[in-house]
Amino acid sequence: MGKVVDSSIFRVKMFDVEKYERARCKVCGADFWSKIPRDNCNDAPCADYTFFDIKLGTSPLTVKEVRDKFLRFFNERGHTIIDPHPVVARWRDDLYLTIASIVVFQPHVTSGLVPPPANPLVIAQPCIRLEDIDSVGYTFGRHLTNFIMGGHHAFNYPNERVYFTHETVEYAKEFFTKEIGIPEEELTFKESWWEGGGNAGPCFEVAVGGLEIATLVFMMYDVTPEGYREMPLKIVDTGYGIERIAWLTQKTPTAFHAIYGYLVPKYHKLLNVSEPPEDLLKVAVKYVGRLNPKNPKLFELLKKNVSIELGMSLEEVSAYLDRTIKLYALLDYVKTAMLLLSDGVVPSNSGEGYLARLVIRRILRLLNVLGSDATLIHDLFDNQIKYWVDLYPQVRGKEAYIHDVLDHEVRKFNESLSKAPSLIRRYVVKGAKGLSEDELIELYDSHGIPPEVIADLSRELGVEVSVPEDFYNKLAARHSRAPVKKVVKSKIPEYVVTEVAGLPATKALFHEDPYVKEFTAEVVKVIKNYVVLDRTAFYPEGGGQEGDSGVLIVDGRKFKVVDTQKVGSVVIHVLEDSMPADYVGRRVVGVIDWDRRFNLMRHHTATHIILGVARKVLGSHVWQAGAEKTPLRGRLDITHYKSVSEEELKQIEELANKVIVEGREVKVHYMPKYEAEKRYGFVLYEGGVVLEPVIRVVEIEGLDAEACFGTHLKNTREVGALKIVKVERIADGVVRFEYVAGTQVSAYAQELESKIKKAEEVVGGDLNLRIPSLIKELETLKNKLNTYRKLYFNELKKSMYSELRSLGSVRYLVKYLADVEEELLKEVLQELTAENPDAVLIVATPRKAGGVNLEISEGRKASEVIKANELFKQVLTVFKGRGGGKADHATGYVEVENHVELIEVLESLLKNVLKA
RNA sequence: GGGCCGGUAGCUCAGCCUGGAAGAGCGCUCGGCUUGCAACCGAGAGGUCCCGGGUUCAAGUCCCGGCCGGUCCA
Numbered sequence: 001m002g003k004v005v006d007s008s009i010f011r012v013k014m015f016d017v018e019k020y021e022r023a024r025c026k027v028c029g030a031d032f033w034s035k036i037p038r039d040n041c042n043d044a045p046c047a048d049y050t051f052f053d054i055k056l057g058t059s060p061l062t063v064k065e066v067r068d069k070f071l072r073f074f075n076e077r078g079h080t081i082i083d084p085h086p087v088v089a090r091w092r093d094d095l096y097l098t099i100a101s102i103v104v105f106q107p108h109v110t111s112g113l114v115p116p117p118a119n120p121l122v123i124a125q126p127c128i129r130l131e132d133i134d135s136v137g138y139t140f141g142r143h144l145t146n147f148i149m150g151g152h153h154a155f156n157y158p159n160e161r162v163y164f165t166h167e168t169v170e171y172a173k174e175f176f177t178k179e180i181g182i183p184e185e186e187l188t189f190k191e192s193w194w195e196g197g198g199n200a201g202p203c204f205e206v207a208v209g210g211l212e213i214a215t216l217v218f219m220m221y222d223v224t225p226e227g228y229r230e231m232p233l234k235i236v237d238t239g240y241g242i243e244r245i246a247w248l249t250q251k252t253p254t255a256f257h258a259i260y261g262y263l264v265p266k267y268h269k270l271l272n273v274s275e276p277p278e279d280l281l282k283v284a285v286k287y288v289g290r291l292n293p294k295n296p297k298l299f300e301l302l303k304k305n306v307s308i309e310l311g312m313s314l315e316e317v318s319a320y321l322d323r324t325i326k327l328y329a330l331l332d333y334v335k336t337a338m339l340l341l342s343d344g345v346v347p348s349n350s351g352e353g354y355l356a357r358l359v360i361r362r363i364l365r366l367l368n369v370l371g372s373d374a375t376l377i378h379d380l381f382d383n384q385i386k387y388w389v390d391l392y393p394q395v396r397g398k399e400a401y402i403h404d405v406l407d408h409e410v411r412k413f414n415e416s417l418s419k420a421p422s423l424i425r426r427y428v429v430k431g432a433k434g435l436s437e438d439e440l441i442e443l444y445d446s447h448g449i450p451p452e453v454i455a456d457l458s459r460e461l462g463v464e465v466s467v468p469e470d471f472y473n474k475l476a477a478r479h480s481r482a483p484v485k486k487v488v489k490s491k492i493p494e495y496v497v498t499e500v501a502g503l504p505a506t507k508a509l510f511h512e513d514p515y516v517k518e519f520t521a522e523v524v525k526v527i528k529n530y531v532v533l534d535r536t537a538f539y540p541e542g543g544g545q546e547g548d549s550g551v552l553i554v555d556g557r558k559f560k561v562v563d564t565q566k567v568g569s570v571v572i573h574v575l576e577d578s579m580p581a582d583y584v585g586r587r588v589v590g591v592i593d594w595d596r597r598f599n600l601m602r603h604h605t606a607t608h609i610i611l612g613v614a615r616k617v618l619g620s621h622v623w624q625a626g627a628e629k630t631p632l633r634g635r636l637d638i639t640h641y642k643s644v645s646e647e648e649l650k651q652i653e654e655l656a657n658k659v660i661v662e663g664r665e666v667k668v669h670y671m672p673k674y675e676a677e678k679r680y681g682f683v684l685y686e687g688g689v690v691l692e693p694v695i696r697v698v699e700i701e702g703l704d705a706e707a708c709f710g711t712h713l714k715n716t717r718e719v720g721a722l723k724i725v726k727v728e729r730i731a732d733g734v735v736r737f738e739y740v741a742g743t744q745v746s747a748y749a750q751e752l753e754s755k756i757k758k759a760e761e762v763v764g765g766d767l768n769l770r771i772p773s774l775i776k777e778l779e780t781l782k783n784k785l786n787t788y789r790k791l792y793f794n795e796l797k798k799s800m801y802s803e804l805r806s807l808g809s810v811r812y813l814v815k816y817l818a819d820v821e822e823e824l825l826k827e828v829l830q831e832l833t834a835e836n837p838d839a840v841l842i843v844a845t846p847r848k849a850g851g852v853n854l855e856i857s858e859g860r861k862a863s864e865v866i867k868a869n870e871l872f873k874q875v876l877t878v879f880k881g882r883g884g885g886k887a888d889h890a891t892g893y894v895e896v897e898n899h900v901e902l903i904e905v906l907e908s909l910l911k912n913v914l915k916a
Numbered sequence: 917g918g919g920c921c922g923g924u925a926g927c928u929c930a931g932c933c934u935g936g937a938a939g940a941g942c943g944c945u946c947g948g949c950u951u952g953c954a955a956c957c958g959a960g961a962g963g964u965c966c967c968g969g970g971u972u973c974a975a976g977u978c979c980c981g982g983c984c985g986g987u988c989c990a
Contacts, residue, residue: 096990349987350917358989416986422929423921446921448987475988732986826937853973857937869936882973885936892936892973 051209057181080118101151141255150240253281348733507535612704
C-alpha cells in the first residue's frame, strides 16, 4: 500500500472562516496556507530569516516561560499535563532515544493496546535527535541535538472522538497569536508528510518569518514492511519547538543566546574564543535561513555577504564565525551529553552507550580544534548543570557520576589520540606521496582519529593532506545498509502457532501459586507432540527463564514434557513423543520437574537481588543489559563504565547474601501501567518492555521492582545462599556476573574441591606447599639441563669445526647426525657460519616420514660462491624431495635411506660447483 | 547487532603484502667514562610471535575457527 494523502484533509474549517489562501512555494513547490499572498512557503531554506523584524505582542520569553505558557494554554483547554519522560526511551526496544513527545506513547497507546494516561493531554518532553549533529552551530540554532518538544495529543478511537484537524489548527493559531503575540498574517501552514517511530501521517508545518515553530501531525498510518496501513486510531501528534519560540520572542542573534543566556559569554571566556560583534551576528543570521548544512559552499557565501555588508575583511569575518559556531555546537552537545548521562547512560562501544560516547567524543574533538585542553570539559559541564538543574531536575545528584564518566572518556580519547602519530607515520611511509581518501577514512573508521587531527599531524611529517568536503558521506557509504532486525525465531513450528492462535488463554497456575508441583487439567488441543491444556503449572519460557519440563499423565500413560513455550497467552507443552489426537477433552495430571524449576526460581530471584544490590553498590547508572537463568546458574549483564573492583565485588556478594539472610518478602502485584511507572520509574522494564495496561510487578522490598513474567520465591531466604563465580567485562561499559544459588552453591564448592583434590593427587600434597617446591625443582632442572646443553653445544661445535675441509675458497662439512635437537643444531650452525664466513655446512638428520631433513648453512663469503638454495636444487636433481631457501640458508627433505650415498653425492656436487 | 583495525621482548612498535635461522628504540642488569648526576661507550639478560586447526619440505608471515582489545556505524 502506498502513501495515501487525500489533500482534502488539509482543508480545515479555520482556513475558510479566516480567509486563508492556498498557494504553492516557488522554491520548494510545497503547497501552503497563508492569510496574505506569498511567493514562498515562509520556511527555511526557502525564505530568509525575517522574524527579527516582526513586531510581537509579547515581551521576550525564556525557554522555561514558553514551556509554562504552552502547558498552561492547553491545560486551560481541557488537556491533562503529563510529566516528561526520560530522554532515553527505556520503555521501547525499537528506539534508543526519545526523539519526539509521541514516542512516550508508542507503541502501547498508538497501537490501541493501552489507553493513554489522559485524553487529550499535553506534555513538554525533552528530546534528543542526533541525526543533525553535524549541522549544529552552522545554522545559528535552527538545528539542535536536544530540545523540548511541546506536544498536545488527542487519541481518537473508532467509537470515541476527541478532536482532529480542525481543532488542532485552531489551537495553533490561537496559541501563536494570543499567547505569543504573532500577527496572524505572519503565520503560514505548509502541507507536508511526517513519519517516525513506526507511524506516519499528513501534517502542517507552521512557520513565522522563515522559522518553523511547530508541526501538527495527523497520525493515521502504521509503517509496515509491506507499506502504509491505516490505523484504527487517529492521533493528533503536535510538536511545538519551545526553544525556537523563545528565540522568536527574544530576537537574539542566535537561538543559542536565547536558550543558554549567560552561558554564551561564559563559554567564550572559558574557551578563549572572541565574541563576534553583535552587528556581525545580526547581519549573518539573515542569511542563515538559506544555509544548507550539506553544502559548505553556502557558508562561504554567507561569510562573503557579511563581509561586504559590514565592510569587514573576509578573513576577520571567518576568524570570528569559524570558532564561534564551534562554541555554539559545544553548548548544545554538552547539554545533550548532560541529559544522557543524567538518565544513567553508560558510554560504551555498542548499544545506546555509543550514542553518549559519540556526543562526548564530538565535544573532545571540538575542544581539541579550539586549542583547549580536554580536561576543560569538566568546567563546561559544571556550568551547564548549574544553569539547567531547575528545568531538568533529573540532573540533580548526578554530578559525581557525570564527572567520573567524563574522566574515563577523556582518558580513553587521549589514549586513542596518543596512538595517532605512529599510526599516521605508518600510513604516510606506506603511501609515500600522502594519504589517500581511503586511508583517511580507514584511520577514522578503524582507529577513531578525526580527519582534522590527521591533517595536523601529517603536516608535521611534511605531508599535506586535504580532507574531502564530503568526508562523512563517504564514511557512511563504507558502512553498508543496516541489517534487517533479526526476527526472533519461535521454538514452535509455524503451523502449530497458527493452529493455536485462536485458543483461549491458558490459566496460569504457575502465577497463581508458583509452588504448585502437581495439578489436574483438561486437554484442549493436540498437534502431534504439542499439547495445550486449559490450565497449567508448567512455566513457559520467557523473561530469561527457561521453560519447565516434567510429565503429563493421561489414563496412567506418561508423556514426557521436554520444554514449555507460549504463543500469546496460550501455553504449549512440548512432548518427547506425540500424544494421540483423540485425547482432547481427557483429564490429565501434570507433574513438573520440581528440582529443576526450584533451581530456576532461586536463580531468577537471585538475579533480581544482584541487580538491586549492584545499583546500590555501583550507582543508579546500572541497568540490566541482558540476563539468563538456567537450573545450574544465573547470568546478569549490567551497564557499568569501569571494571568492578575486588572490593566492590565482595561488597555485592556480601550485601546479596545479607538480603537473603534477612528474609525479605518477594511481593507480586498487578498494577495499572501508569501507576507502576510513577511509583517505580522505568527501572521496571529492566527485563524487557511490557505492552499491557496492567503489568505484573515483582518487588523485593526496598531493593528492586521489575515488571516480570517469571516465577519467583516468596521470600529471599529461600535462595539459600549466593556465590558469584565469575565477573568479566564483555564489552566496554558492560559487566557480566555469573553466580550460583541454593544447592548449586554446594555443587559449585564440590566441583572446586574435586578439582583441587585431583590437582593435589597429581602434585602429591598440599597445593600451596607443593607448587612452590615444584617450581623450584623445575628451575634447578632447567639450570642443570642448560649446563649440559652448553657442554654438548660446545662439543658439537668443536667437532664440526675440526671436521671442516678446505676446498677452493671455502671450507666445507657434510655430516649425518642421528640424535640431535633441531634447535640446538640450528644454533651451532649459526654460530659456526657467523664465525667462519667461508664455511659451508651441510647436515642431514633423520626424518620421521622416511628419508632425511637436510639443512645447508653458509657463511657470508661462502654464500657468494655457492648459493645454498641453488645447491639444494641440484641435490633434488639426484634425489626426490622438496626444499628451498635463500643464499646462506636452505632447508628441506630428501628421499634417501643410504646416508653414505647422500654424503658422497653432496661432496661431489660441491666440488662440481666450485670447479665451475 | 554489524563493518573495519590490531594482538610479536617489561613498554612503544617494525617484520606479514611477496613463507626460508625472531628485530629496533626505550627500559632493565653488569662494566667503562665521571667528584656526582644526566649524557655517552661496551657487554648481557629478556619471546607460548593471543589460542586452536589447516596448507606447506618450511608459517610470526597464507587459509579457517575462536579469544581478547580498539574503533566506527546502527
